[in-house]
Amino acid sequence: MKKIVNEPRLTCRLGQGEECCAFLVVGVDGFECIRMDPMNSIIFSRLEAGTMNAKGHGLWDGCLWEEKGGKNAKSKEETIDRGAA
Numbered sequence: 001m002k003k004i005v006n007e008p009r010l011t012c013r014l015g016q017g018e019e020c021c022a023f024l025v026v027g028v029d030g031f032e033c034i035r036m037d038p039m040n041s042i043i044f045s046r047l048e049a050g051t052m053n054a055k056g057h058g059l060w061d062g063c064l065w066e067e068k069g070g071k072n073a074k075s076k077e078e079t080i081d082r083g084a085a
Contacts, residue, residue, distance in 0.1 A: 011060075012058070018053065018054065019055075020053075020054035021033075021056040021058045022043050022047055023035040023043055035063075036064075
């Protein structure tokens, strides 16, 4: 998982209903992106079934997935520090 240190309201569209990224989760250390985590298959399945409130797929400006090159991204264990909280 990739820890998101900056305010996720702008990048991940937190608080914007269906526009919010479905891969934005909250862990013990705050917000995290699971777009490149093995758990993402669960999210994709739920998006396909229409059982998620958040329906965003990311891939917009500032998205961690986009910055790391999408499917060619580096290891999921890599953590990105996106600035001061």
